[in-house]
């Protein structure tokens with residue numbers, strides 16, 4: 001049986017006491033999986049993964065990382081525990097070079113390990129090697145997301161959590177980001193992902209859950225979810241049997 005990396009049970013979380021935004025959501029992520037959280041705007045997707053990442057107060061429920069409970073562990077300690085979170089925005093230091101971004105992120109590695117890990121990141125993201133002396137803020141949107149993800153991977157997390165990595169990118173870079181996620185999963189990284197771009201996310205995901213008003217409204221295998229007419233019509237903005245609507249962004253090509 002594959003190891004369960006993340007197990008979230010009946011999570012209730014929000015910004016003010018008595019005002020829950022996440023209202024009893026549950027989720028598991030097994031080793032090597034890509035799990036996608038979908039749902040309409042304002043459903044609480046970002047709040048849900050930020051609560052998991054220690055950035056939004058949890059009122060009740062539990063979060064387990066492997067067999068350690070991390071429900072009350074603050075965000076800055078979670079990196080050390082193996083959970084890396086990539087926020088939707090402000091996820092790089094724009095004025096620092098690409099390489100300095102990686103060095104800061106890998107601050108807790110010893111020098112030898114740091115050098116080796118930076119090399120591994122350049123192996124995974126060859127574009128970044130060429131740009132290593134460039135200020136990260138001067139890269140394309142897609143490359144900036146690579147820097148953000150490489151930063152998160154520096155410390156070899158057990159779980160990589162990302163909030164809408166394709167948001168605001170042009171279609172070409174959207175495709176690049178999804179290819180990148182498929183590649184890093186192949187490299188053995190377990191991924192939890194929030195996405196608006198349902199079609200592309202379900203194409204690379206193993207399982208998905210749809211969050212509505214802070215609760216699980218639907219969940220299942222990613223391919224089955226895309227084919228479920230109720231889910232499609234209600235939550236993914238797609239009329240059943242009509243194929244992707246014009247509002248869908250293009251899907252990345254199938255992985256070899």
Ligand SMILES: Nc1ncnc2c1ncn2[C@@H]1O[C@H](COP(=O)(O)OP(=O)(O)O)[C@@H](O)[C@H]1O
Pocket residue numbers: 015021039040041042043044045046047048
């Ligand atoms: N920092 C915050 N303080 C108070 N309320 C917030 C904050 N961030 C989000 N919310 C509220 O939480 C609800 C869910 O937001 P969010 O988790 O961002 O949804 P999603 O990511 O699914 O679009 C919204 O009603 C939003 O107004």
Ligand SMILES: [Mg+2]
Pocket residue numbers: 045046047
């Ligand atoms: Mg959001």
